[in-house]
Amino acid sequence: MIIGKVVGSVVSTRKNEKLVGNKFMIVEPVSSMGKGRLVAVDNVGAGIGEFVIVAVGSAARIGTDYSNAPVDAAIVGIVDDGEGLE
Amino acid sequence: MIIGKVVGSVVSTRKNEKLVGNKFMIVEPVSSMGKGRLVAVDNVGAGIGEFVIVAVGSAARIGTDYSNAPVDAAIVGIVDDGEGLE
Amino acid sequence: MIIGKVVGSVVSTRKNEKLVGNKFMIVEPVSSMGKGRLVAVDNVGAGIGEFVIVAVGSAARIGTDYSNAPVDAAIVGIVDDGEGLE
Amino acid sequence: MIIGKVVGSVVSTRKNEKLVGNKFMIVEPVSSMGKGRLVAVDNVGAGIGEFVIVAVGSAARIGTDYSNAPVDAAIVGIVDDGEGLE
Amino acid sequence: MIIGKVVGSVVSTRKNEKLVGNKFMIVEPVSSMGKGRLVAVDNVGAGIGEFVIVAVGSAARIGTDYSNAPVDAAIVGIVDDGEGLE
Structure with a gap:
C-alpha cells in the first residue's frame, strides 16, 4: 500500500455501470x-486533505465494496496523524 | 485508476480471437x-480528445465486457470536465 | 497494453515444463x-521487426494459450501500420 | 519480492474492517x-530496523493471514544478515 | 518476463511457513x-552468474511449485546464451 493525501475528486457521469454511485x-x-x-x-469516508492508505491492484477489490467493479485502487484506511509524512 | 486523454487508436487485424471487434x-x-x-x-464509448478514467491490471476485466480477453487496461469512465487536469 | 517492436528472441533449453514449446x-x-x-x-505469429500489442500481468494468461503457464507478458496483436508509432 | 528495511509504522483507526488488528x-x-x-x-513479526523480504501484489494474500483483506504488500521473511544489502 | 543475471542469494530463517525450503x-x-x-x-535450478528469465506477479505462482506461497517473482528459465544481453 502507499500513503497519500486526498487532493481532489473527479466526476464521471458516463461510466461503467458497476461504478455508478x-x-x-x-x-x-x-x-x-x-x-x-x-x-x-x-x-472509508476520506475527505479532501486527509492522509490515507491506498491499496492498489487486485487488493482494491478484496474485502471492499468493489469486488465486481473495474477498480484498481481503493482507499482502505485514514492515517491518524500524517505529520512528518508529507 | 489514472486519468488520461484519448489521443488516437491503433488497428490490429491479426490478433487474439478474444479481441476481435x-x-x-x-x-x-x-x-x-x-x-x-x-x-x-x-x-464506455470514449472519443478522441476526451479525458477518461482507465483501470489497469486485472481490474480491466472485472465487470467489463472483457472478462475472457487478454486485456490489461480498459476505459471505464469519461471525465465530465477535464479542465485543470491536463 | 503497450505497443512495441519485436527486436529479437531468446532461447532457454532448461525451463519450466509449462513453457516448453x-x-x-x-x-x-x-x-x-x-x-x-x-x-x-x-x-499471434509475430516476426522480428513487427510492431505488436503486448498484454502484461495476468492478462497474458486470459484467453490465450498460456492459461496454466508462468507467463506475465504475451503478444496479443500485430499492429497493421506502425508508421508514426516509433 | 524486494528487500527493504523497516523504518517505521503508521496508525490508522478508521480503516477497512478486514484490516482491523x-x-x-x-x-x-x-x-x-x-x-x-x-x-x-x-x-512474521518484524521490528523497526530489520531487513525484510516483502511480497507485493496478489502474492501478499496467498498463504498469508490476509487472504480476504485489501492488502497488496506483506512482509514474508526477515533477512538473517542484511550486511552489504543497504 | 524479464531477463536478468543471478548475482546472489539471501537467507531468511524466520519466514512465512509456505516459503520454508x-x-x-x-x-x-x-x-x-x-x-x-x-x-x-x-x-529451474539456476546458479550464480547465470542469465535467467523471471516471471513476475501472479505468473510466478502459475504452473510452478509456488501456487500457495506468497511469491511474486520466480525464475522460470535459464538463458542458453546470455552473450550480448548484458
Whole structure:
C-alpha cells in the first residue's frame, strides 16, 4: 500500500455501470512513496486533505465494496496523524 | 485508476480471437499521473480528445465486457470536465 | 497494453515444463510507451521487426494459450501500420 | 519480492474492517531494489530496523493471514544478515 | 518476463511457513530491461552468474511449485546464451 493525501475528486457521469454511485478521489502519494497521482475509490469516508492508505491492484477489490467493479485502487484506511509524512 | 486523454487508436487485424471487434485506444496520462502512453480497450464509448478514467491490471476485466480477453487496461469512465487536469 | 517492436528472441533449453514449446520474443516498447524491453510469449505469429500489442500481468494468461503457464507478458496483436508509432 | 528495511509504522483507526488488528509497517527498499517506500502488513513479526523480504501484489494474500483483506504488500521473511544489502 | 543475471542469494530463517525450503535468489535485470534488482524463487535450478528469465506477479505462482506461497517473482528459465544481453 502507499500513503497519500486526498487532493481532489473527479466526476464521471458516463461510466461503467458497476461504478455508478462511487466517488473517485485523486490521491497524491507522499514524496517518499513517490510516483504520480492516482484515482482511487473510497472505502472509508476520506475527505479532501486527509492522509490515507491506498491499496492498489487486485487488493482494491478484496474485502471492499468493489469486488465486481473495474477498480484498481481503493482507499482502505485514514492515517491518524500524517505529520512528518508529507 | 489514472486519468488520461484519448489521443488516437491503433488497428490490429491479426490478433487474439478474444479481441476481435474491440477498438484499441491510445491514452496519454495527464502529466500529474505521469507515466507513458498506454493502449486501452473502450468500455464506455470514449472519443478522441476526451479525458477518461482507465483501470489497469486485472481490474480491466472485472465487470467489463472483457472478462475472457487478454486485456490489461480498459476505459471505464469519461471525465465530465477535464479542465485543470491536463 | 503497450505497443512495441519485436527486436529479437531468446532461447532457454532448461525451463519450466509449462513453457516448453513456446518462443520468447524480446519486445522494445515504442518510446511514447516508454519503459524497458520485456520478454513476451507470442500468441499471434509475430516476426522480428513487427510492431505488436503486448498484454502484461495476468492478462497474458486470459484467453490465450498460456492459461496454466508462468507467463506475465504475451503478444496479443500485430499492429497493421506502425508508421508514426516509433 | 524486494528487500527493504523497516523504518517505521503508521496508525490508522478508521480503516477497512478486514484490516482491523493489523499493523502497517513502512518499508524502505534497499537502494539496489530501488523505488519508493511502501506500506506492508507484517506476517512474521518484524521490528523497526530489520531487513525484510516483502511480497507485493496478489502474492501478499496467498498463504498469508490476509487472504480476504485489501492488502497488496506483506512482509514474508526477515533477512538473517542484511550486511552489504543497504 | 524479464531477463536478468543471478548475482546472489539471501537467507531468511524466520519466514512465512509456505516459503520454508525455498531459496531466494537476487536477480539483476539486464540493462535494457532496466529496473532495480529483485528477489525471485528458483523453479529451474539456476546458479550464480547465470542469465535467467523471471516471471513476475501472479505468473510466478502459475504452473510452478509456488501456487500457495506468497511469491511474486520466480525464475522460470535459464538463458542458453546470455552473450550480448548484458
